[in-house]
Amino acid sequence: MKCIIVDDEPIAREGIRLLVDEIPQLELLKSFNNAESAAEFIKDITVDLIFLDINMPGINGIEFAHSIPKHTLIIFTTAYSQYALDSYEVDAIDYLVKPIDSIKFRKAVNKAIVYHSLLINEEKKRVDSIEDEYIFVKSDRKYFKVNLDDILFIEGLKDYVIIQMNNQRIITRMSLKAINELLPTSIFFRINKSYIVNKNHIESFDNNDVFIKNYEIAIGYTFREDFFKDFTNNKSL
Structure with a gap:
């Protein structure tokens, strides 16, 4: 702990x-x-x-x-x-x-x-299972299959997380920390205290923000060094 x-x-x-x-x-x-x-x-x-x-x-x-x-x-x-x-x-x-x-x-x-x-x-019970390509998420007394590639980012709001996709968002009762521990780090990165982003959907970034579709998400100060090490490693010219 x-x-x-x-x-x-x-x-x-x-x-x-x-x-x-x-x-x-x-x-x-x-x-x-x-x-x-x-x-x-x-x-x-x-x-x-x-x-x-x-x-x-x-x-x-x-x-x-x-x-x-x-x-x-x-x-x-x-x-x-x-x-x-x-x-x-x-x-x-x-x-x-x-x-x-x-x-x-x-x-x-x-x-x-x-x-x-x-x-x-x-x-963790609210994420019923996790595979290499998808997870099942409980919301409104049903389990929804969510392909990891379709997730743009995940936002934490107190006791809930919002899974944002292109044309859909799913809200489930759990903490951002819990779902972050379940997701593969090769794809997902916690970029500040409230957001986890899918690295594959980051279109651009500067010193302060990342840009995914029409969304602008701030890079938290304490996460910045790890982000630049992780995201630019062997990928920048």
Whole structure:
């Protein structure tokens, strides 16, 4: 699971980092000393779990938790036990009071791992099968056969994805991350936090956007380097 730490205290961040390093299922992407910076980060990067302090300058942890994607899980880490009831409003996985006990920390992470696995499995069921040339996608209580070559791009909208083709669009309830994990990387590329594009349908691009038919799709800052490496490798003159 990809995780971040958000805490305004350097000692607290380091303590949580050491606990995270002991759990092989966790990959720490970055640590932040404020919610504003963390909010900018998760706009472009998928984060599965946030270790989140509550009492911070600026936007506090509870306020920030209300704005994060639904499938990003939260474990609150705070010195104040009186916020425990507030944590239930945002469906936090657990609430750990500092100083954090390593056993309680591992138990909280194990709960997050189990719940995350359930979420991913539930979403993957909506794509019934995937072959080299097509997928079956559930929408409106039916399964639609979608040829991979026909997909122009896929757009994520909260808990749904829109599969855009030339003359048809299919909407299904799942996350962009889940369908991205199923699609072949030889054909599809996640170009920003909200879009996956079919590389075979890209007609042109510049430093900021790709152009597919009449659609203009922005290249996300954190995806830009990989895009140019992937798309121009041995294909540019």
